[in-house]
Amino acid sequence: MTRNEKHVVAIGLSAAIASVVEESPNVLVVHRGKGDDALPFGPFDPLGHRTLESGLRTWVGEQTYLDLGYVEQLYTFGDRGRHTLKPGEGARVVSVGYLALTRQRGALKAPDTLWRDWYRYFPWEDWRDEKPAVIGEAIAPAFEAFVKAASDKAAADLRRDRIRLCFGLGNIPWDEEKVLDRYELLYEAGLVAESARDGRAEAAHFLPLGDCMMFDHRRILATAIARLRGKMKYRPVVFELMPASFTLLELQRTVEAISGIRLHKQNFRRLVEGQGLVEGTGKVSVLARGRPAELFRFRREVLRERPGVRLGARQGQGLRSS
């Protein structure tokens, strides 16, 4: 492979930095005036950065004054026309998206940065209280036009199936992990502002569903939420978002905030304690309403003791050796 000018491109590093406060899952965004929000991001510097991740860490450090703990690469997007503000403008940028987890300690010091509830960008993803009204009132009707606009019957059937599967219509259950699939479907159908911005044909049925973000940042955030919702079930990553000690209800509320669904309290306890993920501290929480709850701490040792600790998915794989 020769270093040809044709093969030259810039790499953007973007981070979806998540934290949870009370019952609200937050993402750190850069907000300037009346423009769309953006994720913290910066270019990869092949001279200064030893690895992509170290590049991201230094960038985020400069931009947000945060010291990231858990960081995980998500996906690399390179679609033409889905990064620059207007198609054709600016350089071709390939963007590598990351998920980072942290806790909120003190106020943010960096200018123009703030924590925002991520359901502002994805209002159809929060099923904790009830099925979001926007699905039945706006999304489903708008999709009907999208299905009708298909080129032929086969294409229409395909679209209908995708919609049913993604949004859990008919007898299909809601799958909280399909965050990215749902966003991409809305994008294709022209129902999010990014579609119109990127000049998509379908954007005729344009609906401003959720808040728009700059570049492909809402796509990265969707990927981040999807990954986190999935990963929570087989790796104890939630604890990156928890303080040193917490009640089991606080832990449950954090998981619920992320997954966007409610959980069965007693079974959640059984699972968390049964896995040996936490240990009691003996102390009890004070500022509660009912009976005081015991404070627990995360047993970091589990990461070393047993390989497959999970907060959800079943160990048995059906494909057991024999």
Next chain:
Amino acid sequence: MTRNEKHVVAIGLSAAIASVVEESPNVLVVHRGKGDDALPFGPFDPLGHRTLESGLRTWVGEQTYLDLGYVEQLYTFGDRGRHTLKPGEGARVVSVGYLALTRQRGALKAPDTLWRDWYRYFPWEDWRDEKPAVIGEAIAPAFEAFVKAASDKAAADLRRDRIRLCFGLGNIPWDEEKVLDRYELLYEAGLVAESARDGRAEAAHFLPLGDCMMFDHRRILATAIARLRGKMKYRPVVFELMPASFTLLELQRTVEAISGIRLHKQNFRRLVEGQGLVEGTGKVSVLARGRPAELFRFRREVLRERPGVRLGARQGQGLRSS
């Protein structure tokens, strides 16, 4: 973000193309003379390629004359010194790795390409017949030196724990999905040829474990195998590797070839049939030794019918809504 010369870098697209013949999991490699094998790869062309994946497809098409079906992005690597042949030489390249699945139909027509059993590169990963001897005879002893070479006791303990977890020593069970973790550990410990090539300090205990590959291609292949072993359990991707009709034993042998472990025959049947993943064709296989087996075909409809079809991992997530 301005288009600064500092921020300019080449993007390499590499594909781990997998197929299974009989009981052998194969990967397509480019083999030229006595040099190390490489994966098919080429640079991303920001002018000609609309997306990263379409770039990969055209590149692979030109290089191998194969028309890829299933393609999935794996990871983007950008570590300094882990791509170029000698540290400091050549341009900085960020490489995006892909996994592709296909079937072998006829001989390969492209020059210098051939199918190779992937356990040639990872001899410690094949547990189908027995625990690979290389683990007890070469890997475990070499790791002892690696542990001793740690800077202090805490670092040594950390290394020991990682080794136990990765290679299933002591009472830890073998986890066939940790392919990448194991390779990275061997790389860090200087036990694969790439360590010495990249000029790592630890490479003192250099052991030529498995066949070496060019650039970071063995790392990408490790990622591909790990992803495929995991994904098989919750998505019916194996069928991309199967002919139109097959016996259940052939299907099982394919899964075993990939995962590197043996499965319980009766339970495998129960799972596959219970999930409605296959349907009988009425015909029976001929060239067998014992009682003829019925030929089955993949029920493609399942992809559209139910969301969570899986060939392994449990649906129930322990985190059920309520």
Next chain:
DNA sequence: ATCTATATACTCAGAACGAGTATAAATACC
């Protein structure tokens, strides 16, 4: 006819899961 290899049906016990009931311990309200 018997052996061997494979296919396929069926059983069984234990673990995991979803969904509850029951009781304990605090505060809020009157």
Next chain:
DNA sequence: GGTATTTATACTCGTTCTGAGTATATAGAT
């Protein structure tokens, strides 16, 4: 002070899933 409300926590119960078999059927080989 007594009662309602709220939250915590222990325990139960039926179902499904899973791992590990046994039993029987059907072919070719000797």
